[in-house]
Structure formats: structure tokens, C-alpha cells
Amino acid sequence: MPELPEVETTCRGISPHICGVKIKQLVVRNSRLRWPVPAELTSLVQGHKLLSVTRRAKYLLLNFGHGSVIMHLGMSGSMRIVAAKTPPAKHDHVDMVFANAKVLRFTDPRRFGCVLWCEGDVHGHKLLAKLGPEPLTDEFDGERLYLRSRKRKSPVKTFIMDNAHVVGVGNIYANEALFNAGIRPTAEAGKISRPRYQRLAEEIKAVLAKAITQGGTTLKDFVGGDGKPGYFKQQLQVYGRGGEPCVACGKTLKEVKIGQRATVFCPQCQR
Known part of the structure; x- marks a missing residue:
């Protein structure tokens, strides 16, 4: 199961390729993850610029200004940057296609991960609100x-x-x-x-x-x-x-x- 270092590695790996770039298309091949991918997610993110990618615990937070996508890798998931023409494999469930021809591809064989939407303060979301401090900060000792x-x-x-x-x-x-x-x-x-x-x-x-x-x-x-x-x-x-x-x-x-x-x-x- 991906843990904090794996999620932080993913965050650092994908950010330079997609931050500041608009989403051209959202492709959801299978919405049946741990929780269903919101049906309205396409209209919420398509055409909007991704402002930042951050991590909270094992969650990746994609901030669009008017809201954030909350992503979790679950037991077996991964997110990676691929070229726009890269054909999807069996467990490639969600693609965020960016205007620079980069694709953020979410792969999850066991489908325990999630792709959710949150308006307002994402840190107040029920999945994040009661979490303890980050271990690599001064809040933890x-x-x-x-x-x-x-x-x-x-x-x-x-x-x-x-x-x-x-x-x-x-x-x-x-x-x-x-x-x-x-x-x-x-x-x-x-x-x-x-x-x-x-x-x-x-x-x-x-x-x-x-x-x-x-x-x-x-x-x-x-x-x-x-x-x-x-x-x-x-x-x-x-x-x-x-x-x-x-x-x-x-x-x-x-x-x-x-x-x-x-x-x-x-x-x-x-x-």
C-alpha cells in the first residue's frame, strides 16, 4: 500500500508537469472506486487551470481555485504522467488531459483509491478535518x-x-x-x-x-x-x-x- 513517502514522491513527480496548465479533458473509464467518482467532476475541472498539487497525509490535493480534487492511491494505486497518445491499460481508470499534451493517469487495480471533489477549504473535508500533524513538521515531536x-x-x-x-x-x-x-x-x-x-x-x-x-x-x-x-x-x-x-x-x-x-x-x- 502506498504510504506517505510514496504519495510525497508522486506529488513531487507530477507537479512540475501540470501546475499552471488548464485541463483540456477529463476521461473517467471506471467511476466505481472506493467512492464513486462524482458525475459532475468533468464540468467542474474541464477548462480550468490547475494551481497547485499538495499532499495531506496520504491524500493528494489538486487545487483549482474554485475547489479541489482529493485523490487517494488506495491499496494498489499510482498516478503518473504519460504522453497524450499513450493507450490506456486495463486498470487505468481516470485521465486528466492537460493543454500541454501531458496526461495525469490514475491507475488502481484493486479500486480502493478515490477521486473526489471538495468546494471551499479542502482541509475541512471530512476525510481531512480530524487528521493529526504531518510527521516532518515542527508540530510533531x-x-x-x-x-x-x-x-x-x-x-x-x-x-x-x-x-x-x-x-x-x-x-x-x-x-x-x-x-x-x-x-x-x-x-x-x-x-x-x-x-x-x-x-x-x-x-x-x-x-x-x-x-x-x-x-x-x-x-x-x-x-x-x-x-x-x-x-x-x-x-x-x-x-x-x-x-x-x-x-x-x-x-x-x-x-x-x-x-x-x-x-x-x-x-x-x-x-
């Missing part, structure tokens, strides 16, 4: 995690993946940040000390920033806005490595399920 974690009995991995506390810490990067911080993912969130949360917040920031520079992580379907895969997979220290030796101590990595998500940790390095 260890003090916030420590204070919000008090009396919580859930595993710390579940806690940091909750978008109400901080957005965009998906499964892959939660595994990696907890390993770097030396914290066992099954540890009770409310029992972790302030200094350890300060270290964890630093590692969350570091692992996400590093993943963005590597273009995200491609495990199966994801490609960036330029159609290229992400290369952070080569940097993974625990995720997907259950049963293999720890890169730090050599002890066998253990894999468990937390919230039905694969969780890998070192029983010696993480406590």
Missing part, C-alpha cells in the same frame, strides 16, 4: 507522542499508526522507526518514557525523510509520477525480513501480527 500516549494500553506500533496522533506512519515505516529507536512494537504505549518517545519521533522523521529521497518503497504495484519504482526497499532493516538475522546483532528477527498487520522486530535490540 516526542512530547506530543508522550502526552497522548498516557494510560493507553494499545501496542505502541498501533498508537503511532493512528492518524489522530500523527499522519502517514504506515506499516512499513512504523516497523523501521521502532527498530531504529530500539522499541519493541508490542510494548504498551502508555508505559514508554518521555525520552524514548523523543527518540522515536526523531526516528520517524528520519526514516520518512530517507524514504522520500529514495522515491518511496516499491513492494509490488507502486510507481512514482515518472513511472519509476521506489528504491527504499533496499534499505529496509526489519520489514519483510522475519526469520532473517538482525542487521545489528545477528539474532533471528521475529514476525508477529499486530492489528492484522505484519510486524517484524529484533527480540534482542528492541525492548
Whole structure:
């Protein structure tokens, strides 16, 4: 599933090609995504200039001045820039054709993504209004995690993946940040000390920033806005490595399920 680094990579990849350019045509081949693509979307965006492309959590926001398109990649989606004459494939559901002959193509084999419209303040939309702070900003730090974690009995991995506390810490990067911080993912969130949360917040920031520079992580379907895969997979220290030796101590990595998500940790390095 594309996580924050993959969405940020997509945002940075597509923006230079389409910002400041008018949409010539909107092509919706399949409107049956997680929520139906609005029938009126064509009339709302066609002929209008795209002013900016930004990201909030795992959502891409395309601002047209009179409203915004909210896009989510779902479990298997991607958005990339293709030439206008590039024929669509089976799962290419939505095309935004721009006046400069560039096409923003939304591909989603499992159709868990979305393409929605919002008038007014997009950050007030029900999908965005209650989200926590961005992890790579000063609003997010260890003090916030420590204070919000008090009396919580859930595993710390579940806690940091909750978008109400901080957005965009998906499964892959939660595994990696907890390993770097030396914290066992099954540890009770409310029992972790302030200094350890300060270290964890630093590692969350570091692992996400590093993943963005590597273009995200491609495990199966994801490609960036330029159609290229992400290369952070080569940097993974625990995720997907259950049963293999720890890169730090050599002890066998253990894999468990937390919230039905694969969780890998070192029983010696993480406590």
C-alpha cells in the first residue's frame, strides 16, 4: 500500500508537469472506486487551470481555485504522467488531459483509491478535518507522542499508526522507526518514557525523510509520477525480513501480527 513517502514522491513527480496548465479533458473509464467518482467532476475541472498539487497525509490535493480534487492511491494505486497518445491499460481508470499534451493517469487495480471533489477549504473535508500533524513538521515531536500516549494500553506500533496522533506512519515505516529507536512494537504505549518517545519521533522523521529521497518503497504495484519504482526497499532493516538475522546483532528477527498487520522486530535490540 502506498504510504506517505510514496504519495510525497508522486506529488513531487507530477507537479512540475501540470501546475499552471488548464485541463483540456477529463476521461473517467471506471467511476466505481472506493467512492464513486462524482458525475459532475468533468464540468467542474474541464477548462480550468490547475494551481497547485499538495499532499495531506496520504491524500493528494489538486487545487483549482474554485475547489479541489482529493485523490487517494488506495491499496494498489499510482498516478503518473504519460504522453497524450499513450493507450490506456486495463486498470487505468481516470485521465486528466492537460493543454500541454501531458496526461495525469490514475491507475488502481484493486479500486480502493478515490477521486473526489471538495468546494471551499479542502482541509475541512471530512476525510481531512480530524487528521493529526504531518510527521516532518515542527508540530510533531516526542512530547506530543508522550502526552497522548498516557494510560493507553494499545501496542505502541498501533498508537503511532493512528492518524489522530500523527499522519502517514504506515506499516512499513512504523516497523523501521521502532527498530531504529530500539522499541519493541508490542510494548504498551502508555508505559514508554518521555525520552524514548523523543527518540522515536526523531526516528520517524528520519526514516520518512530517507524514504522520500529514495522515491518511496516499491513492494509490488507502486510507481512514482515518472513511472519509476521506489528504491527504499533496499534499505529496509526489519520489514519483510522475519526469520532473517538482525542487521545489528545477528539474532533471528521475529514476525508477529499486530492489528492484522505484519510486524517484524529484533527480540534482542528492541525492548
